[in-house]
Amino acid sequence: MTPLHLCLLISSALFCIGLAGALARSNTILVLLGIELMLNAANLNFIAFWRFGPSPAHATGVIFVIFSIAIAAAEAAVGLALIIALYRHQRNIRLQDAVQLKG
Amino acid sequence: MTVVLAIIALVLLGSAAAAMLSRNLVHSALLLAVSWLGTAAFYLWAGADFAAFAQVIVYVGAVSMVVLFAVLLTRQNPVGDVQVEPASRVRLTAALSVGACVAAVLFAAVVSSDFRPAPAQAPTATVKQIGLELMGPYGAALLIVGVLLTVALLGAIVLAASEPKRNPEDAP
């Protein structure tokens, strides 16, 4: 059980926690937080492979993570704007109520 | 080294699980911020300083603010805690079983794989190196991410802006 295995197990656990949270909760903001956790888990994977992987000369892992953080921030902003628009439409943010395309 | 990793993993996974289980939305958001700090601690342990501090600035310093503002703007009751109803029994079991299956698959895949042994020297990513790579091979990606962030910002503003008040006599 090398350190790489341990890091990958941690990131897989974080991914599954995010997945279960995103599927179980009915509040849209919590679903978005679950998605952010999944993105974080993927970033952890990148850093783990950069650290224990075979080609240490490049900083590719770190750069990928920087881009991923930027994109996740943009996605969180757009997702929360969508949630605010949804709230304005149906007065609550239960995901199960947003079943119609009309309106 | 493994002790430090164990503590970081405990903080990270514990706060993430607590955030997903909590009934209070603001507590969830704040526990998730703790989880992001745990991720930054992991990056520091792995030696990626730049990524760790970028994670703190962007996630803890900005995304958590956006999440908290959205929580406050979409509340049902104006004062008081933001409670969320617990998930229905069926959905909860379905979600947990899906999560457990995916976890089992991933764990089995990780444990049974055989990676090449790590090189003896830990890699270092100095800021100079990151800068040269961002400007060189990844220059196009940097510009595209800049455009993407601008588009996302404008889109978020358009989506969240209030609708103009319509005269009730006009056609809908």
Place this chain on the structure above:
Amino acid sequence: MISAAPESFLERLPLLAGDLIARVVPAPLLWFVTSLIAIVAILAIFGLLFAFLTLAERKILGRIQNRPGPNRTGYFGLLQPFADGIKMLIKEDIVPRDADQVLHYLAPVVLVSLALMTFAVLPFGRHLVPVELDTAVLYFFAAGAATELAVFMAGWASHNKYSLLAAMRALAQLISYELPLLLSVVPVVMLAGTLSTTGIVAAQGGWKFGFIPHWYVFTPWGFAGFLIFFTAALAESNRSPFDLPEAESELIAGHLTEYSGFKYALFFMAEYFGMTALCGMGVTLFLGGWQAPCAFLEVIPSYLWFFAKLLTLLVLFMWIRGTLPRLRIDQLTRFAWKFLVPLALINLGTVAFWHLTVGWGGALQLARWALALVFVIVPFVLIGRRLSAGVAPRTYRYAP
């Protein structure tokens, strides 16, 4: 004793102390002991500085307002900070019954600890950096950005809708001014070529003709950047004229309304620590850190120069507090987004021009300076004129 200054005894004192500790303490504990000593030293020095800063502020504000300030407790009021501390400690700690107890307790603690963590990368002297990081400037702003979460926690946990409103306004102010703060630092990093604070101070070494230092504040873009950084630092530490979040005539005390006793003192401490850390960073980035202004003034040790510059900036903060009126929330957000951010972005362009024309020699140097001055002054005047268009000119006169 007055030998070549970088090797004088007073300068090398920290190195000698480090050697002494390394000899006394066994090797596995060495890192722990040196870190502990650095932490205790920072807490002690900046704690005392905080105490006397509160007194200095009240005296300076008093003199600006034509009154003596505290002078009853001890000679010249020197025991006033201790009297204030005792008062804060023995006050009753009131927590509202419906407040979120855990968050209410944690908010000041998190704020003070994050504000203290920013001191770790400031170079106080030639050999006096607590932590030598390659990404020191990024660490500083990361620790500063994380303090915003504590402001929200304080406003939310008080279970008071006015506290919440004030916390959201404070957050809007903090987020708005973080952008000019970071943008004004980027040119410095660009020219120094490193994010490490010791590297940035070293890049500002040397003197032109022996008495004009190479500090970045003496260049056109550096002066503009310093002013933008200073203004944004005023706003980031909630100081006048940007002290809407904590002013007494606005929403009582903003997000601090429901805090009393020592927790209020902790918030206060966090604000002063933040102010001191930002001034320290301003000194490092623009004013040459611990460098002396002239070659023959190097006999004074580097850490004394750092503290002299730091105290000058802090007195400037207090002077501005006593002079300018408070801005409204819409005025201050407009100022940040429509004035400081475009100026900071144009400053980036100016620095790029400066960096690319470093090879110009002789008479072209004058052209370089003139062009840089034009690039700095013209946008300032144009954007300033456009923003204050529609505001009538002042027609009253001051009282004789």
